[in-house]
Amino acid sequence: MKFNRLIALLFGVSSPLYALDQTTLNWLSQNLDVNYTLLDSKPSTCPKAQQKCYYSELSFSVATENTKANQDFAIFFSQLMPIYHVEGDTFTITHINGDIHKITPTSKFTGFSSTPTTVRFYTKDSQITRSEFMPNYVVTDAQLQLTPQIILSTQPQLDNDTGLELQPYLMPFDTLNQLQTSSKDKTPWMGSEYLHQHQVRPTLDAATGLIPKPKQLTVLSDKRLNLAAGINLQLSGVSADAIAMAQQRLNTLGVKSTKDGLKVNVAVKPNKQSSPHYHLTVAENNISIQANNSAAAFYGLQSLAGLLDISDLSIPMVEIVDAPRYDFRGLHVDVARNFRSKAFILQTIEQMAAYKLNKLHLHLADDEGWRLAIDGLDELTSVGAYRCFDLTETRCLLPQLGAGNDKNSHINGFYSAADYIEILRYANAHHIEVLPSLDMPGHSRAAIIAMEARYKKLMAQGKQADAEQYRLIEPADQTRYRSIQHYNDNTLNVCIKNTYTFIDKVLSEVKALHDRAGVPLQTYHIGADETAGAWLQSPACKKLRSSVKDFTSFNGYFIERIAKLLDKKGIQVAGWSDGLSDVRAANMPAKVQSNAWATLSENGHAVAHRFANQGWQVVLSSPDVTYFDFPYQSHPQERGNHWASRAIESKKIFEFMPDNLPAHAEIWTNTNNHTYVANDGDSSLNQGVKFFGVQGHLWSEMLRSDTQAQYMLYPRLLALAERAWHHAEWELPYQAGRIYNQSSGYFTAKLKAQREADWQRFVAILGFQEIPKLAQANIAFRIPTVAATTLHLGKLDAFTAIPGFVIEAQKADGQWLPFSPSLRTVRVLRAREPITGRVGRAMPLQQSYSPLESLTLRPTKAR
Incomplete structure (x- = not known):
């Protein structure tokens, strides 16, 4: 009834x-x-x-x-x-x-x-x-x-x-x-048959070495040294605290620190070289690390952990002389769009340090969330750190990105002052610098809405002066605009006093948190990107434009002003390259970091070259190779965005030649899988100009859990570390003024052969040496899909691009069996990680390149 x-x-x-x-x-x-x-x-x-x-x-x-x-x-x-x-x-x-x-x-x-x-x-x-x-x-x-x-x-x-x-x-x-965005889009459907034809089959069962590859490695003996009895660190010129986290990693991997363990002599003797250099020798019953600073000693011990085979706790007897390629070896983590737990950040710091990355760029605020508690501005987190269904936005922000209506969802949240201080200290102990970013003036909707909630609350209490102090809108501004993410209210008004009062307050509080942590704030990333269309009808902006001498643009005015504010506080400014294009270099501080993020297939090399030529620190952030929110493969079941690349496998990151950006026109295609031309004729790097570093990027619009974030991050993080630390012999040297396309032929067959041999070394170490360590750390790395085809006489052939995984086949009756070339009536193939038993995405065995996958397993509706 x-x-x-x-x-x-x-x-x-x-x-x-x-x-x-x-x-x-x-x-x-x-x-x-x-x-x-x-x-x-x-x-x-x-x-x-x-x-x-x-x-x-x-x-x-x-x-x-x-x-x-x-x-x-x-x-x-x-x-x-x-x-x-x-x-x-x-x-x-x-x-x-x-x-x-x-x-x-x-x-x-x-x-x-x-x-x-x-x-x-x-x-x-x-x-x-x-x-x-x-x-x-x-x-x-x-x-x-x-x-x-x-x-x-x-x-x-x-x-x-x-x-x-x-x-x-x-x-x-x-x-x-x-799958394809237009009739001109030639993006392939990367099913099992396609992968079999286009992926490189691993050929090595093992390789001596580590990730990232050291500058020099000499094998001293074919014997291996067993560390099962533990090690005893003997320190000279370096404190125990400086290498404690590397020692902890060795302990976690099974190599305990004991009084009776094998002595490992770690000695630091400073020299004129400012970047870390170390010399590691592993001989019979003798391990020594000589370094020029504490970071180098830390990396020497991380290399010891990297050499370790965790199945028997043995290491090869080698001599390593090593130093980094770039001073800046970074990872950008977006915690604003969807929140990442503190535990995720701490574990990411551990893995960054394991592979010698040294800069963590934390994206702490954007349109969809503000993630750092600021003393005196509680609404930034009480309102701005949450999305739920409240169209008045007095309790939370709109439920963008499929947030739903649960304020307790793990996509919501923020770091308290204590959380942030813990993150700073943990990063510092791992020789990692944290670069905070609270994106402004665009991408600022969370701040704007939060300060409106504060304004309304204080006005209701009759506190008008307090209410207006940090209000970020100009009521008389009638400008209608739409951001690239389709917001009509996400940009700070750069022409009103309150904006700079607010920013000064926030920067002062962030600096204070770093000071409390004992980790001074060295570089702050202001964002400053994607502000098109705002301020056109603002009375304050019309007045400002007429009063500023040599006015160029509102965004340029804002960046120059904030850069000077940071400079007075002793903090270096950093920003995205598109925003920094609006400034006059003469009005900026002497040291500026520019993240060059234009896609390589759309003259991205010219953007990076221009900023480097004006003496700025250019960190390469090319989306078509360093953005980890894009899919590993162009397949509907692979998570990711699509606007800059349809597929970023670990091998593509490994192939990156960061010192020669235009050369990629010979080896890669654009977003629609078409060849392209990179003309360096009028955008060449000046002689002697170098890039500052490379940064990977984990944007989070489509990552609603830490597990999804780990899937997108690993194992690609290791390929990023390889290129950021090690300059490979096969990389094509930069030569100014060249025009590159897929027939220009500068990247010779010899260089290609060297690259493929180096890849086989890398992927063998990845599959047999490093994947087991990630598995032991309970990291939800991506398990590769299976490349497969049917050969003559009906026999099957299958492999995974990363070795060390077990391939399984599903029969027509649904039963999963270990793969064998003689199996018949196979429907679907998948890979299994042998340590944890985790399985990867199952893929139907195709007979052609056809995208039709009628055997794809489809979810059952929950009720």
């Missing part, structure tokens, strides 16, 4: 004005089945004379038949690319802000039933990888009086075998019209 009454309430009310009650709304959230289908990524025609569009469908159904409908509901969902045209007259879809859209029924809506009710629509921009289709749709009443609920069918699930995320609301992708 109660169930029938609910159905009558929901569907059987004659008046369309009837308001839902909470019980009915809850029922709807539990029983409404939502399916999203990307119908066509390259339609032949687009509505409203749009040259390019993407065609999709949402369908809704319930298991119960009905004849009448309630029209009082609204569904809110995240759609990364705004919808510009809706077909039919059953539903209206409205873009709210950012990626938030609202679906409401019209008077033509006839009710939900077991027959799906659909709405089809078009977007102007591409949304092509499955992870770009966000979960957690929210249903509520039209008047927003009830407690909103997440629609159960739109919640993500975890695969029982792999632990990877499933999206039961998103229909399968099985055609190239769901």
Whole structure:
């Protein structure tokens, strides 16, 4: 009786004005089945004379038949690319802000039933990888009086075998019209057959060495030294604290520090060289490390850990002379879009240090979240660190990026002062510098909304002066703009006094946290990117423009002013290259760090060269090779973004030649898999100019858990460390003025052969020596997919690009067996990591390059 009454309430009310009650709304959230289908990524025609569009469908159904409908509901969902045209007259879809859209029924809506009710629509921009289709749709009443609920069918699930995320609301992708962005896009479907044809098969069972590769390594004996009895460190010229974390890593790997252990002599003797240099000798019953500073001694011990085979605790007898390629060997971690736990950051610091990376760029604030507690500005975290369903944004920010309605979700949160101090000290103990970033003036929506909440609270208390002190908007500014992430209110007004009062307060508090930690703030990254369209109708900006001599741009004015503020505090300024393009170098401090992030296939080399030529510290941040939020392979089941690269495998990062950016036109293609030309004729590096370093980037828009973040980070982090630390002999030397394309021929067959031999060394160490260490540390690294094909006489051939994994085959009856070339009726292949037993993504055995994967396992709806 109660169930029938609910159905009558929901569907059987004659008046369309009837308001839902909470019980009915809850029922709807539990029983409404939502399916999203990307119908066509390259339609032949687009509505409203749009040259390019993407065609999709949402369908809704319930298991119960009905004849009448309630029209009082609204569904809110995240759609990364705004919808510009809706077909039919059953539903209206409205873009709210950012990626938030609202679906409401019209008077033509006839009710939900077991027959799906659909709405089809078009977007102007591409949304092509499955992870770009966000979960957690929210249903509520039209008047927003009830407690909103997440629609159960739109919640993500975890695969029982792999632990990877499933999206039961998103229909399968099985055609190239769901992989390619246009008719010009030649992105391949990287199934098992494609991988077999294009991936390099590992050939070595083992290799002597470590990651990153040292400058010089000499094998002294074919014998190995066993460290099972432990080691006894003998220190000279270096404190125990300076090498404690390297010693702790050895302990964790099984090499204990004991009084009766093998003596390891660690001696530091400073010399004129400022960058770390060390000399490691492993001989029979004799290990010594000579270093020029404490960081070098630390790296020498990390190399000892790197040489270790954890299966028997032995190391090869070698002599190593080593020093880093770049002073800046960094990793950028975005904790703003989706929060990363403190435990994740601490573990990431450990792994960075293990592979000799030394800069952690923490992206602590953006449009979707503010993640650092600032004394005296509580709203930055009490409001700005959370996303939930509150359209007034007095409790939290809008639920962008599929956040849902749970403030306790792990995508939300912040670091307290104590947390941040702990992170700083832990990084410092690992010889890693933390570069904080609170992105401004664009990407500042979390700060703006939080300070508006503060303003309203204090105004209600009658404290007008206090309320206005840190307010970040100008009420008279009528500018209409849309950021690249489709926000209309995410940019600080750079022309009002409050903005600089706020920034000075924040910078002072961040500096104070570093001082309390005993780790002085050396470099601060202001962001300063993507501010197009703001301030055009601001009265304050019109006044500023007329009063500033030699005015160039508002963004340039802002950056120059903040750079001077930082300089007065003794802090070096850093920023993204597009924002720094707006400044006048003469108005900037002598030392400036520029992260050059233009894609190489779109003249990215020219951007990096220009900043380096003006004497700035250029950190290479090329998205097409250093952005770890892009997929490993162009396949719908691989997580990631798509705008700069469709596939970034560890091998691509390994192949990076950072000192010769234009040369990649010979070996890589652009985002649409077309060849391109890199002309260095009018953008050459000046003689003697060098880059400052290389940085990897883990952006988090599509990473809703620490596990997903680890999947994207490892093992690519090790390839990044290889290129940041070691200059390979096969890298093509830079020569100014050359024009590169895929037929220019500068990268010779000899260099290619050297590179492939070096890759075989690297991947053998990765698979047999380092993957087991990552497994022991409980890191959810990506397990490679299986490359496979059917040979003559029906025999199968299969391998993984990284060795050391067990390949398994699924028979037609669903049974998993160890792979054998003689198996028949094989449906699907996967790899298993032997230490933990974790399995990777299963991939159907294909007979051709066809993308159709009808055997792909599809999630079952949860109820």
